[in-house]
Amino acid sequence: MFDIDIWQEILATIKKNKMRTFLTGFSVAWGIFMLMILLGSGNGLSNGVAANFMNDAVNAMWIWNGETTIAYEGMKTGRPIRFQNQDQEIVSKVSGVGVSSGRYFMGNTRYSYGNESGEYTTITCQPALKEVENLIMNEGRFINQIDILQNRKIVVIGTDIKTALFKDSTALGEYVNINMVPFKVVGVCSEPGSTRNRNAYMPLSTAQMIFNGSNKIHNLALTINASTLEESQAIEEQIRTALGKQHKFDPKDEGAIGLYNKLENYIQTMKIFQAIKIFIWIIGIGTLIAGIVGVSNIMLIVVKERTKEIGIRKAIGASPSSVIGLILLESIMITTIAGYIGLVLGTGLMEMINYFMMQSAGPATDQSETIFMNPTVDINIAVYSTLLLIIAGAFAGYIPAKRAASIKPIVALRDE
Amino acid sequence: MIRLNNIHKSYEMGSSSLHVLKGIDLHIEQGDFVSIMGSSGSGKSTLLNILGMLDNYDNGTYHLSGNLIANMSEKKAAKLRNEMVGFVFQSFNLISFKNAMENVALPLYYKGVPRKKRNLIALEYLEKLGLKEWANHMPNEMSGGQKQRVAIARALISQPKIILADEPTGALDSANSYEVMDILKEINDDGITVIIVTHEHDIAAMTSQIIRLNDGRIHEIIRNGELKKFQKSYIHGLETA
Numbered sequence: 279m280f281d282i283d284i285w286q287e288i289l290a291t292i293k294k295n296k297m298r299t300f301l302t303g304f305s306v307a308w309g310i311f312m313l314m315i316l317l318g319s320g321n322g323l324s325n326g327v328a329a330n331f332m333n334d335a336v337n338a339m340w341i342w343n344g345e346t347t348i349a350y351e352g353m354k355t356g357r358p359i360r361f362q363n364q365d366q367e368i369v370s371k372v373s374g375v376g377v378s379s380g381r382y383f384m385g386n387t388r389y390s391y392g393n394e395s396g397e398y399t400t401i402t403c404q405p406a407l408k409e410v411e412n413l414i415m416n417e418g419r420f421i422n423q424i425d426i427l428q429n430r431k432i433v434v435i436g437t438d439i440k441t442a443l444f445k446d447s448t449a450l451g452e453y454v455n456i457n458m459v460p461f462k463v464v465g466v467c468s469e470p471g472s473t474r475n476r477n478a479y480m481p482l483s484t485a486q487m488i489f490n491g492s493n494k495i496h497n498l499a500l501t502i503n504a505s506t507l508e509e510s511q512a513i514e515e516q517i518r519t520a521l522g523k524q525h526k527f528d529p530k531d532e533g534a535i536g537l538y539n540k541l542e543n544y545i546q547t548m549k550i551f552q553a554i555k556i557f558i559w560i561i562g563i564g565t566l567i568a569g570i571v572g573v574s575n576i577m578l579i580v581v582k583e584r585t586k587e588i589g590i591r592k593a594i595g596a597s598p599s600s601v602i603g604l605i606l607l608e609s610i611m612i613t614t615i616a617g618y619i620g621l622v623l624g625t626g627l628m629e630m631i632n633y634f635m636m637q638s639a640g641p642a643t644d645q646s647e648t649i650f651m652n653p654t655v656d657i658n659i660a661v662y663s664t665l666l667l668i669i670a671g672a673f674a675g676y677i678p679a680k681r682a683a684s685i686k687p688i689v690a691l692r693d694e
Numbered sequence: 695m696i697r698l699n700n701i702h703k704s705y706e707m708g709s710s711s712l713h714v715l716k717g718i719d720l721h722i723e724q725g726d727f728v729s730i731m732g733s734s735g736s737g738k739s740t741l742l743n744i745l746g747m748l749d750n751y752d753n754g755t756y757h758l759s760g761n762l763i764a765n766m767s768e769k770k771a772a773k774l775r776n777e778m779v780g781f782v783f784q785s786f787n788l789i790s791f792k793n794a795m796e797n798v799a800l801p802l803y804y805k806g807v808p809r810k811k812r813n814l815i816a817l818e819y820l821e822k823l824g825l826k827e828w829a830n831h832m833p834n835e836m837s838g839g840q841k842q843r844v845a846i847a848r849a850l851i852s853q854p855k856i857i858l859a860d861e862p863t864g865a866l867d868s869a870n871s872y873e874v875m876d877i878l879k880e881i882n883d884d885g886i887t888v889i890i891v892t893h894e895h896d897i898a899a900m901t902s903q904i905i906r907l908n909d910g911r912i913h914e915i916i917r918n919g920e921l922k923k924f925q926k927s928y929i930h931g932l933e934t935a
Contacts, residue, residue: 286809294791590787593748594848595776595804597769684768688748691787 288608298583302576302609303616306667309569310617313562313663314624314655320558322628322653324551329651331544333471337376337510338410338540341369341498341517347533351526359525359534363486363493366404368520369500374513377406378500382485389435389478391443391454398439400456400478402485403499410499411469413479418450418465425464425481431488434465436475456480459488502541510541562663569667574674577609581678588682589690598683605679606672613671617664625660628653695759695855695887696722696745702753703740714740715751716910722903724855727882728889729898732907738891739860741907745889746779746858747771759855776804780849782878782890784861786841788833794820794844795829801852812851819847823877839870846877850886857881859890863897875900 292299343359366380382402389398407413408420416437425432433456440449440463453460461480468475486492504510514537518529527534588601632653682690703715714737722728732738743749744756747763756763758778766774780801781787788797795816802812820826823843833841842862849857859878863871875897882888890901898904904916 283803283806283809287803290796291791586787587789590789591800591804592772593746593775593781593787594801595772595852597772597804599769600804686749688743691783 284604284607287604288611291604291608292612298576298580299612302573302580302612302671303619305569305572305576306613306616306671307620307623309565309572309667310620310660310664311624312565313569314621314628314660316558316562316565317655317659318624318628318653320555321655322632322650324555325653326651327547327551330471331540331547332412333469334411334540335409335501336541336544337501337504339500339502339514339517340536340538340540341500341521342496342536344533344536346527346531348528348531350528350531353526357527359521359527361495361498363495365521365524366495366498368524369498369517372513372516372520374503374509374516376501376503377409378498379404379406379410380482380495381407381497381499382482382494383496384485384489387457387478389439389443389454389456391452394443394445396439396442398436398476398478400433400480400485402480402482404482406501407479407499408467410501413467414470416466416468418463420465420467421479421481426483429484429487430481431459431461431484432464432481433461434467434479435463436477437466437468438475439478440466457489502539504541507542507545510539510545514539514542566663566666570670570674573609573613573667573671577671577675578678580609581605581675581682585682585685585690589685589687592683592687593691598680601683602676602679605682606675609675610668610672613668614664617667621660621664625655628655695724695726696720697757698745698754699756700754701741701744701751701756703737703744703749703751714910715744717754718910718912720905720912722887722889724887725882725885726887726889727879727902728887728905729901729903730889730891730905730907731893731895731898732913734893736907737910738907742858742860742889742891745856746781747775748781772804776801776852778855780846780852780854780857782842782845782849782857782859782862784864786833786838786845786865788841788844788848790833793830793832794825794836797833797844798847798851801848805852815851816847819851820844823847837870838866839873842866842870842874843877846874846881850881854886856887856889859888861892862890863892863894871897 343361346353346355346357346359349355361380363380366378369375370378380403384400384402386397387400389396401407403421404426405421405423408415413420418434420434421432424430433454435443435449435454443449443454444452449463449466452463454463455461456478467479469477482495486494502510502513504513515529517537518535521527521535522529522531525534584605588596591601592598635650698718698720701715701718702713704711704713718741730738730741740749744751747766750764758774761774763774789800792800795813798819799812799816802815807815817826817829820829823846825840825843825847828836828840828844833844836844842865846857857878862878863874866874871894878888878890879900888901890897892898902917906913906916
């Protein structure tokens, strides 16, 4: 079946029937091309939005203190809730909570080094914050547990602070004065998806000791281990209950503590994207079906058109299987090549769009907000859909080809 | 060579069936030059198609070179056709997108002859029929007579035992018709059985045996010696017409 002769025969036929070949090929190439563009755009959109979420850990949760709004156990409303170090322990004991970090706000703090100085935000925290906020270490290290235990006077500064204070010289190992207290710089970091990196990170324990924090914290940042909306809401509930018990407020009191559950948000957005993806797939499958119908139509016409030729071939000794084989191999060859062309053009276009978007975003691609990213299609999907079209084309050709091959040659010959 | 015994054939036409051949007994020897005549609907084309294994029959027996031709698979029929029979049609039936040489070479493709070799052989046959310069021309660039000669070359290339020609001169003018008949005569002189279907008496008169069909039965068989008499009655037929 795969001897060179049959291919020469097919090539000769294709060469002599350019229009027919073009039409068959075009409908296949177009179908695949459109599918690639649709799926690519969908993926690009969904990748872009997902990437924005990745700026922090998707399972991040922030808790901050507030005032009670519901009277509880004989106490009036409007009572402020103040977090202390032990609240972090309470929260971290809630099942489903991953890493956690307490935070103490210091407000604006003055940083100076040599002749340079500036006001920046100092975030006091524990090592876990790096994981919660997905901080990127450009140089050095982040705060570690020993820093916390030994109340070390170290600081991790944002890239903008480093540029402002140190220009091109190295910052690591240097001492900066923070509100007139010298701290050793141990790392330079940046935040993903942000163009401003004006935060500095300092061990919580050090800050509490030096800047009159005693055991106060303002805020808790943590990660939770949940995969569904219900799970994450259950964890939320448990945290409220645990803190309510500690601080004597109604767990249902939304005002006593503020809570932002990123995972909830993420899951909801991903659900929307799943819906969009399903929608895109429906359109894509529609396009594919249109392509299949197109190929099938053309194959029907091709076989009809070739009925007489089939009769001639049979009269001079072609077996039915060789006739079917000839038609099928031709259609498979055309659809394969055309499908491949559509695939290359479609993915090529999406890659080009991707390339130009990267170019226009410049070096800050990592840092900028984008809703369209990496608009490419899974190669498996691309290959499978091409295969599907090829098979559909072959199948669409097979039925009429088989019928034509089983027609008595004399009937086929009479066909005009 | 060819032995038909009480061949019946009918076609289903919706609910009714059309009984076309009503018991044909026929014996054709190797090397005969036979024409089948008859008015339209007499079953002459059907008979030729059965002889050429293009169609099957309902009843009776058909032996070709001692082989019973009955209930064959399409594949086997195709193989036998390829080996035993060459066809020439009224409308030539050349493949329009193949040039003369490729058309002639096609039967050898189904015999599994490599491309170069079969094209070379095709050229030889085209040369025999005086069409060597036309080898690379497409069918639509050739005259009817040329096309029919290409078709004859194609019928001959697989070295068949029988040439079956269905109205081979039907689409040709008389000059070309006689030329084609001369070629068929030459082929017959090489020992190949030639059977043609025609309704033209002058064409039939060039063969050595005329089988006249009438309403699905053999009306008469006129052999070589009796042809003169046939020609007389043919002229008579013309006069009365």
